[in-house]
Amino acid sequence: MCKVQEKEEKTSGDSLKNSTASNLPLGQVKGRVVTQVLACLVASLGNLSATAVYGWTAATLPSMEEDPDLVMDTADIAWIASIISIGCVIGSIFAGKATDWIGRRTMLLVMAPILSGGWVIVAVAPNIAIVLLGRIICGISTAFVFSALSVYCAEVPEGRLRGRLGLIPSLFMTSGVVLSYIAGVFFSWRISCYICLAPLILMFLLLWAVPESPYWYLLKGRKDGCEASLRWLRGQNYDFSADVAEMEAKIKSVGNKVEYQELWKPRTRKPLLLSLFVATLQQFTPGNILISYAGLIFISAGVENHRMAILISGFLQILFTLLSVLTVDCVGRRPLLILSTFITGIAAICLALYYLLTEVLGIYCPLWIPIVSVLTAVSGYCIGCRTVPPLFAVELFNTTIRSTASSVYLFYNRLLAFAISQVYPFYNEAYGAHVVFFTFGGLSIVSCLVAFFVIPETKGKTLEQIQEHFESQKKGKPNSIHPSSEVSADTSSGNIL
Template sequence: MADIRSSEGEEKCEGGLMRAPLLAGERIGANGDEELAVKKSSKEERCMVYLSTFIAVCGSYAFGSCAGYSSPTQAAIVRDVNLSLAEYSLFGSILTFGAMIGAITSGKIADNTGRKGAMIVSSGFCTAGWLSIYFAQGALLLDIGRLATGYGMGVFSYVVPVFIAEIAPKDLRGSLTTINQLMICAAVSVSFVIGTLLSWRALALIGIVPCAVLLLGMLIIPESPRWLAKQGKQKEFEASLRRLRGKDADISAEADEIQDYIETLERLPKAKLFDLIQRQYIRSVTIGVGLMVCQQFGGINGICFYTSSIFESAGFPADIGTITYAILQVIITAVGAYFIDRAGRKPLLVISGTGLVLGCLLAGSSFYLKEHEIALGAVPGLAVAGILVYIGAFSVGMGAVPWVVMSEIFPINIKGIAGSLATLVNWFGAWACSFTFNFLMSWSSYGTFLLYAAVNAIAIVFVIKVVPETKGRSLEQIQASINVHGRN
């Protein structure tokens, strides 16, 4: 069958059927290998998406550097600055309060200054915070620096996944957004390792590096086209979308879909906090906030912050266990990033939740056996297996996917305020879990893990019953579908 090119670039095939125009770089050969050419062209056209994602996740790496800083530096800071235990405890915990303040303001900043503007603000706070820590000679500058880096973390935790979700093609959105969590895990692990080799002041200076890369990168990557469309900046919107999709790509359909959706939302009044409980929004808010509750109250921060003491309590070498934990976390998060756009969000969350329940039961069993002096030889093995199963399961789904879904489900007119609420709930949960963990362990070590197992079991039910699958759908399709259910 011969193909005939028309003057408009269309192809007429046998039977009068019309084919779509050839994509840039596509060639039709005798062997019918046009699909391969299309894929090659698609990869070339997505270079700006990949570059923009890399620049954005430098913010995620900065986030992880802040989170991982205190663990390897505690003894040196206490010795060099002559801090009491109470003063160092304040230094460690004030990070979370800074993050909660950042979470409250993150949506407003991202809506008013743009996604790039919010990342610049966050980088500025982190850089100022690291410099304050570096020059500190007493507790005051240390606390100011830690509070500032915490604020930057809170803003980064919202704006990075939102920016990536808004620039990515729908078939890559899950994988690219999951890189946010991967970079956080990598930064925490790197900080833990190099923190044992460098001074605490040198480690603070290294924390500035990802911020500097991000600030320079902001000069060359485009702003979120969806934010530009919402601001009514038509020329900038089209230019940004074209840079992200490639100069030869046909962006008309995607641009029309975004514009139509924005115009629909513009007819609605500006969203306020109490508007989130309206029927058309309540389902998306329930999903976003509910996933953050499931992520944090399942025990992750208690187990993460006190991994060494858990291993020691079970009679296993803490250094070996913690290093294994750090390596496993990065590897499994990378595996989750690969599968999120292939398996989907819900399957990964259900698999993750099941693994979390199993990990909690294994760890709880080890402490039960130890407390009742039964099969003491099995206690260390069960504890290690439980913690590693737990962190592996968390990394494959519950760690990253709630942030991916949060960045997808909120309509753009409530994304700022709803995203801030979800991020605030996440950071409050992180504080509550880490604060109560030692009290719970004093009450009952195995009971603590049974409690976490119950929360994770409830999370599985929540995911199955409430959370929609968002794989392979545009943001506008996802939000329209959720809103339709909310109105019914």
């Protein structure tokens, strides 16, 4: 070993002893940032179109109700909003293994024209039945996009960057919702479909320039491809030998044959339960309802300029998602989730009180109350509940099971989303908006309390370190992730890593 490397090792060792801020392996220089950012940005372009599918109904449902060519009742509205989740549930059954088979990047390339086709079918639909056909094709496609993208953006960055870069898909997710808002407010619902599919074309063209995940290459036994990918991502001067050795050792220890029963083995059971909990936490908040049905909710609350309120809601979503992306590696995943559920729950309860006073008791309340309540709820939702769960769910699993675990998480998440989106219009019609938002507000507060006690913190840790933690717990061994630092297993404080 040369003197320069010895000096770097000593410096890194001292840094680990004096601070837990750095988690780079000893002797390792930092990789090039710009190419890692570029890869995640290009891949995430598909999320603009994929999540526009979910936000599209917020601005277009009111105009679709006014379209003389369409006849819609409560059931039609519920199905238009929720059928994408059924499509996503169907797609998620196959998404994980398909992503492991052909690759994360390749899956995005394959799905781009299929998702575009779904948008076109909706745009030219002569009736509700064809609209639903296009929407379910979009839903199936989004399952593959979400699964491949979340894994890709977790595997491409170094540990020190994974929090911020791993949340880029969430930033583009929010931006996709806002894109659908803008398209729906300023254009007809048919033209808005073409606007929403445009990012897919850009992603398809640019994705040829970025590499496949290095983890996937190694999973397929292609060490040369793994090294070439790391060289492109980290830079020519980056010594990735330690990274490759650690990845190879992990794959060898867990094997590369993936079966669903692997998820219930001792080393993956707790990560699975945690990932399903954060999916539940995300859906128990009213965030998705407020995003998908924003236009109808503002109208029911008496907001005259509901289109402007929708646009303001969209831009606040971008702002707070960006805030989440910028702070997640400093603040951590757990605090953002706790804060998010608390804010969203309180805002939902305030909105419920407004409906109770005005619709049930007949007491006048100023219109700024529902506007502020909805805007606060969606902002709080975006700072944690929208952004953190997808990243957190893929961080917890080892390389060989990560795509499969992601598809299971997505299946469960979208099944809950479908149930809530499908039930909401009928629940609202039968019991009133005040009952709906008291229910969601209460569930959010309960989720906040449970999250405080069970959610661990993963910020700054490499994927291998996270896996080693759960495996060492099951073996009854002391946690040796950071031999030079104190490691707590106190989940009540959230600092189990």
